[in-house]
Amino acid sequence: MARKPLDYDQLNENVKKVQYAVRGELYLRASELQKEGKRIIFTNVGNPHALGQKPLTFPRQVVALCQAPFLLDDPNVGLIFPADAIARAKHYLAMAPGGLGAYSDSRGIPGIRKEVAEFIQRRDGYPSDPELIYLTDGASKGVMQMLNAIIRNERDGILVPVPQYPLYSAAISLFGGALVPYYLEEEANWGLDIVGTRQSVAAARAKGMTVRAMVIINPGNPTGQCLSEANIREILRFCYEENLVLLADEVYQENIYQDERPFISARKVLFDMGPPLSREVQLVSFHTVSKGYWGECGQRGGYFEMTNLPPKTVDEIYKVASIALSPNVPGQIFMGLMVNPPKPGDISYPKYASESKAILGSLRRRARIMTDGFNSCRNVVCNFTEGAMYSFPQIRLPPRAIEAAKRAGKEPDVFYCLKLLEATGISTVPGSGFGQKEGVFHLRTTILPAEEDFPAIMSSFKKFNDSFMEQYEGYSRM
Amino acid sequence: MARKPLDYDQLNENVKKVQYAVRGELYLRASELQKEGKRIIFTNVGNPHALGQKPLTFPRQVVALCQAPFLLDDPNVGLIFPADAIARAKHYLAMAPGGLGAYSDSRGIPGIRKEVAEFIQRRDGYPSDPELIYLTDGASKGVMQMLNAIIRNERDGILVPVPQYPLYSAAISLFGGALVPYYLEEEANWGLDIVGTRQSVAAARAKGMTVRAMVIINPGNPTGQCLSEANIREILRFCYEENLVLLADEVYQENIYQDERPFISARKVLFDMGPPLSREVQLVSFHTVSKGYWGECGQRGGYFEMTNLPPKTVDEIYKVASIALSPNVPGQIFMGLMVNPPKPGDISYPKYASESKAILGSLRRRARIMTDGFNSCRNVVCNFTEGAMYSFPQIRLPPRAIEAAKRAGKEPDVFYCLKLLEATGISTVPGSGFGQKEGVFHLRTTILPAEEDFPAIMSSFKKFNDSFMEQYEGYSRM
Numbered sequence: 001m002a003r004k005p006l007d008y009d010q011l012n013e014n015v016k017k018v019q020y021a022v023r024g025e026l027y028l029r030a031s032e033l034q035k036e037g038k039r040i041i042f043t044n045v046g047n048p049h050a051l052g053q054k055p056l057t058f059p060r061q062v063v064a065l066c067q068a069p070f071l072l073d074d075p076n077v078g079l080i081f082p083a084d085a086i087a088r089a090k091h092y093l094a095m096a097p098g099g100l101g102a103y104s105d106s107r108g109i110p111g112i113r114k115e116v117a118e119f120i121q122r123r124d125g126y127p128s129d130p131e132l133i134y135l136t137d138g139a140s141k142g143v144m145q146m147l148n149a150i151i152r153n154e155r156d157g158i159l160v161p162v163p164q165y166p167l168y169s170a171a172i173s174l175f176g177g178a179l180v181p182y183y184l185e186e187e188a189n190w191g192l193d194i195v196g197t198r199q200s201v202a203a204a205r206a207k208g209m210t211v212r213a214m215v216i217i218n219p220g221n222p223t224g225q226c227l228s229e230a231n232i233r234e235i236l237r238f239c240y241e242e243n244l245v246l247l248a249d250e251v252y253q254e255n256i257y258q259d260e261r262p263f264i265s266a267r268k269v270l271f272d273m274g275p276p277l278s279r280e281v282q283l284v285s286f287h288t289v290s291k292g293y294w295g296e297c298g299q300r301g302g303y304f305e306m307t308n309l310p311p312k313t314v315d316e317i318y319k320v321a322s323i324a325l326s327p328n329v330p331g332q333i334f335m336g337l338m339v340n341p342p343k344p345g346d347i348s349y350p351k352y353a354s355e356s357k358a359i360l361g362s363l364r365r366r367a368r369i370m371t372d373g374f375n376s377c378r379n380v381v382c383n384f385t386e387g388a389m390y391s392f393p394q395i396r397l398p399p400r401a402i403e404a405a406k407r408a409g410k411e412p413d414v415f416y417c418l419k420l421l422e423a424t425g426i427s428t429v430p431g432s433g434f435g436q437k438e439g440v441f442h443l444r445t446t447i448l449p450a451e452e453d454f455p456a457i458m459s460s461f462k463k464f465n466d467s468f469m470e471q472y473e474g475y476s477r478m
Numbered sequence: 479m480a481r482k483p484l485d486y487d488q489l490n491e492n493v494k495k496v497q498y499a500v501r502g503e504l505y506l507r508a509s510e511l512q513k514e515g516k517r518i519i520f521t522n523v524g525n526p527h528a529l530g531q532k533p534l535t536f537p538r539q540v541v542a543l544c545q546a547p548f549l550l551d552d553p554n555v556g557l558i559f560p561a562d563a564i565a566r567a568k569h570y571l572a573m574a575p576g577g578l579g580a581y582s583d584s585r586g587i588p589g590i591r592k593e594v595a596e597f598i599q600r601r602d603g604y605p606s607d608p609e610l611i612y613l614t615d616g617a618s619k620g621v622m623q624m625l626n627a628i629i630r631n632e633r634d635g636i637l638v639p640v641p642q643y644p645l646y647s648a649a650i651s652l653f654g655g656a657l658v659p660y661y662l663e664e665e666a667n668w669g670l671d672i673v674g675t676r677q678s679v680a681a682a683r684a685k686g687m688t689v690r691a692m693v694i695i696n697p698g699n700p701t702g703q704c705l706s707e708a709n710i711r712e713i714l715r716f717c718y719e720e721n722l723v724l725l726a727d728e729v730y731q732e733n734i735y736q737d738e739r740p741f742i743s744a745r746k747v748l749f750d751m752g753p754p755l756s757r758e759v760q761l762v763s764f765h766t767v768s769k770g771y772w773g774e775c776g777q778r779g780g781y782f783e784m785t786n787l788p789p790k791t792v793d794e795i796y797k798v799a800s801i802a803l804s805p806n807v808p809g810q811i812f813m814g815l816m817v818n819p820p821k822p823g824d825i826s827y828p829k830y831a832s833e834s835k836a837i838l839g840s841l842r843r844r845a846r847i848m849t850d851g852f853n854s855c856r857n858v859v860c861n862f863t864e865g866a867m868y869s870f871p872q873i874r875l876p877p878r879a880i881e882a883a884k885r886a887g888k889e890p891d892v893f894y895c896l897k898l899l900e901a902t903g904i905s906t907v908p909g910s911g912f913g914q915k916e917g918v919f920h921l922r923t924t925i926l927p928a929e930e931d932f933p934a935i936m937s938s939f940k941k942f943n944d945s946f947m948e949q950y951e952g953y954s955r956m
Binding site for chain 2: 007016018020045048053068070138213282300316331
């Protein structure tokens with residue numbers, strides 16, 4: 001019988017090649033167990049609200065009013081909404097002819113792109129041009145748009161840190177390019193080794209590849225490190241010398257849990273370096289409303305800013321963005337609110353400030369408790385989570401556990417994570433989903449479960465791990 | 479000097495090949511004129527709220543409450559929200575752990591997919607499986623996902639109606655496939671001629687192409703026709719015989735302006751036909767919250783339903799959807815509300831029903847006024863808009879106008895539409911953006927300007943057109 005066009009073996013091979021571990025085997029098994037009634041702690045995705053984080057009040061008030069503009073004429077509106085939220089809703093509705101129900105320009109609402117540019121200028125100390133800022137349905141969509149523009153064929157290579165967030169490997173497969181790995185050094189607190197990166201590029205070129213772009217994730221996902229200014233300078237010089245576009249995934253820029261290495265944007269460092277680099281290096285920087293202390297993942301708001309891209313290219317990106325008409329408008333308003341939050345003196349400022357501070361303070365404590373907890377476990381070592389939302393401990397699996405995994409037809413880290421899930425309900429992602437050096441095993445967990453649940457989670461993890469280790473290391477049960 | 483990776487000539491060729499006329503030269507020129515202070519009537523995109531259509535009240539109340547769930551505990555909430563909106567907000571929040579700020583499953587919230595399945599079952603009289611329904615950020619994103627899965631290389635052909643909505647040509651270019659046109663017959667009220675379609679497939683195959691899918695847009699965009707049941711049956715038989723996936727773009731299914739040919743879904747006709755077709759033909763059907771009498775374009779909500787796709791393919795589509803994590807959650811709730819609106823007896827039903835009826839009634843009148851208006855103009859002939867949101871008149875350009883266009887370096891219809899824009903502020907899309915037969919010229923306009931503006935718009939159009947025709951036809955001014 002003839003194969004039909006949407007039979008599996010007839011599909012686009014690039015689609016089939018895609019791997020996406022964050023919602024892979026572990027997630028699917030966890031979903032099954034949940035259906036069967038088991039209590040699952042989903043730490044596979046950085047999804048704070050799903051784990052109980054409450055939304056910030058002010059932005060939700062503003063967007064609720066924008067969704068229901070007829071409330072602005074209701075005499076009772078002042079009873080349940082503060083005056084500055086009402087004023088801000090009017091501010092955004094004036095920018096969006098037709099309101100939230102109308103497609104915006106495909107690049108996003110001009111007034112909100114201007115608010116983003118002002119935020120960037122305040123942050124970096126250099127002017128930013130709203131015409132080079134495009135709003136997106138979350139940062140992932142922006143990353144995909146740029147990779148789609150860059151990748152021409154299977155010989156086009158994209159330098160990606162390993163371990164990496166699998167958005168990059170998945171999108172590169174989908175667009176038919178090649179991932180060129182550069183390894184982060186676990187012993188150097190997941191720092192980037194530029195010598196090794198240079199070797200990766202040379203090796204890729206020796207195989208006939210054209211390396212076109214370099215991805216950095218700062219703060220790191222899944223690794224949690226914050227890049228130093230010196231490190232970013234080195235990266236920019238490298239991109240300049242090797243003629244690479246730098247794709248700077250900076251979605252965790254507000255998630256910093258130490259004071260030694262504050263976040264510095266790649267763009268600021270680039271402009272600090274001056275010409276020729278500041279005029280030559282092509283840079284695209286990504287941001288989102290899904291992370292920070294907002295965690296508004298489900299709203300799908302984001303932006304990217306293009307630096308040193310020629311106008312004709314900027315136009316092409318616009319054209320392709322137009323195919324799907326416009327990013328969702330409520331998500332755009334969240335982005336405006338994130339870059340332009342209540343200020344001291346505003347009615348809503350005290351509440352906004354105390355909510356934000358409570359979330360960030362708690363994340364900082366959780367980062368510390370989790371790292372310490374992992375390091376107290378047998379055969380587990382873990383760098384401190386300097387930033388982002390994840391912990392990425394190394395699990396030193398005994399040879400007998402590796403053999404048992406092989407017999408079960410699983411990667412060793414998948415085997416460990418599945419056992420962890422079945423025993424404790426903790427749903428993690430195996431390190432192999434992010435890439436890791438040969439023979440070394442990790443898992444990724446978010447630091448997002450509610451703070452009050454941490455003692456129980458960490459003790460449940462420790463109990464499982466130590467008994468797993470005893471089983472496969474000791475003489476007892478095998 | 480070395481070319482940089484994001485210089486224009488270094489971009490992915492498929493990106494450069496994309497054409498997207500709906501936001502093309504005419505739209506850009508209109509935006510410029512608007513900046514200069516000219517009053518522009520944007521009829522280039524089916525964007526009802528941008529032209530003054532008011533949102534339906536009930537869904538906005540529900541989504542506003544979902545955005546601000548703390549209102550549900552406010553003792554004053556009952557003063558400004560009706561009880562059924564409050565109840566419905568609780569219903570959706572119970573389905574979405576973490577609320578609107580959490581990523582949902584990449585396929586969408588299970589409870590809403592179930593509401594969609596129930597809607598389809600009521601509409602078609604056949605059961606529908608929520609596991610085969612995926613929610614999307616608007617229908618366009620779903621179409622792109624499916625085309626990406628189908629197209630393997632530049633010899634894979636997709637049958638697309640001409641004139642067509644340029645989403646299809648643009649996405650096919652972007653994914654590196656080939657568009658195989660089949661022509662709709664203007665003289666037969668834009669009906670599909672299956673003999674001509676068969677010839678198109680044969681011609682494509684003779685060139686070495688594998689034709690893999692067929693797109694239908696019903697009701698038609700830009701052409702406005704409603705397909706008869708007999709016509710859909712013919713199409714399904716054709717897809718069965720030729721081994722094509724049918725992609726049924728049914729986003730205008732609620733926009734019907736006559737009673738002779740009601741909307742019938744391709745899926746209903748397929749199941750009515752029975753085996754072997756009902757078990758064999760692969761069908762994907764698309765819907766949206768952007769059209770109908772909702773017009774909630776900016777919310778970006780949509781779904782597609784897969785029929786007769788094997789489970790492994792359904793899983794692959796899931797995997798690829800996961801890369802961008804989840805469709806926006808407020809848009810999903812709009813979809814739930816659209817397929818499950820207030821019912822007779824509900825507090826909000828009378829208002830919902832009268833708002834919906836007013837919008838549809840007015841669209842029906844506007845469809846008639848616009849068609850009649852065009853047909854009253856010199857050298858303009860126009861089929862009646864049976865459905866959808868557009869009018870697609872043929873403009874019979876005199877030879878001297880065609881010569882003048884050539885001298886100006888423009889397509890003749892672009893030339894005409896630019897002159898129309900400059901003279902009247904009416905921003906349309908030239909027929910060449912949708913495809914048309916050689917030597918025949920059209921423009922597309924939406925029927926969406928406010929009803930009270932129609933007399934002025936149509937008289938301004940007539941004045942421009944008749945004077946244009948006189949200029950290029952008559953002896954006077956050349």
